[in-house]
Amino acid sequence: MTILVTGATGTIGRVVVEQLVARGASVRAYVRDPARAQLPAGVALAKGDMLDIDGFRAALSGVSTLFLLTAVAADEVTQSLTALNLAREAGIERIVYLSVIHGALYADVPHFAGKAVVERMIEATDMAATILQPAYFMNNDAAIRDVVTNYGVYPMPLGDKGIAMVDARDVGEVAALELLRRNRAPGPLPRLRIPLVGPDTLTGTEAAAVWSAALNREIAYGGEDGAGFEQTLRATMPAWMAFDMRMMAARFAAHGMIPEAGDRARLTAMLGRPLHDYRTFVAGLTAA
Incomplete structure (x- = not known):
């Protein structure tokens, strides 16, 4: 029984493939x-x-079995709905979809709201799927290492509510475990949602403090300047995407990404080990 993985060469998809191969799939x-x-x-x-x-x-x-991961794109909803409809056409009844945490709450953020639409399609068509809902990937912060070390500022506008940053390795491994669970079952399993979070819920100031400890010097938190954040991102991504990220940052400030009771315990039980934490992640970045 073959598992099809989309997004297989990306940060998450590559982990999913490696975990599946290691388990003989x-x-x-x-x-x-x-x-x-x-x-x-x-x-x-x-x-x-x-x-x-x-x-x-x-x-x-x-x-x-299908693992559906659709990258942030202007036509992401079309891509995802097309893929799921084709999967239905092919008679596939075992699906793991990578969505996002708080998609409905972040209703004005395009790439969050789009994933919420895809979730509604899964529900409306009664698809047998696991919907994975990851929080902010701590791995994104690898891209800001030089900014932090060269300018002494942590620039991600995480706000003061707290973000339960999750490591891509944990996301990929949970996805692989769910794919195998569905793939090996004698028939379609009930639909399931799994929020994916890290072991710590950090504010922007607390994230900056993690960098300060790792570098042994003061790193300041850059604050929540949405316009400045958008303008900076436009140097490396399309304008529409930079604006999307600005809207996401505004939701960070308003709501954060707070786990529900039991989220972390469930993930730890599934993985049989502790979740990867941000402090260790940053220590690895700074050591490199």
Whole structure:
């Protein structure tokens, strides 16, 4: 029984593939360029993108279980709904979808609201799926290491409510475990939601303090300047995406990303180990 993984060469998808292979699963990866995929030996490669209808149909052939990860894109909703409809057409009844935590609460943030729409489609069509809902990926902060070390400022506008940052390794491993659970079941399993959070809920000031401890010098928190954050991001991403991230930061400030009771205990039990924490993550970045 083969598991199809989309987004297989990205930060999360690559972990999912590696975890599945390590556990003996038959894996097919859906990739744009097989020559550049660099995935573990034994992984079958199917070529195409998320709007390549014929390519995705071919990739689904003979597949029992689907891992659906759609990157942030202007047409993300279309990509995701198309993929799920094609999966239904192919008779696939075992799905793990990577959504986001608090999608409905962050209703004015395009890439959050879009994932909430996809979740509604899964519910409305009664799909047998696990919906994974990760918080902010701490791995995003690898991109700001040079800013922190060179300018002494932690620039991510996390606000003062608290963000339960999660490590991509934990997200990928939980996804793999759920894919295997569904893939090995004798039939479709009930729909399930799993919030994915880290062991600590950190404010912007507390995140800056983690960097201060790791670097042994004072790192200031840059605050919540939404306009400045957007302008900075426009140097490395399209304007629409930078604005999307500005709206996300505004929700960080208003609501944070706070786990519910039992979220962390459930994840720890699933993984059989502690969750990766932000302090260790930053220590690794600064040591490198």
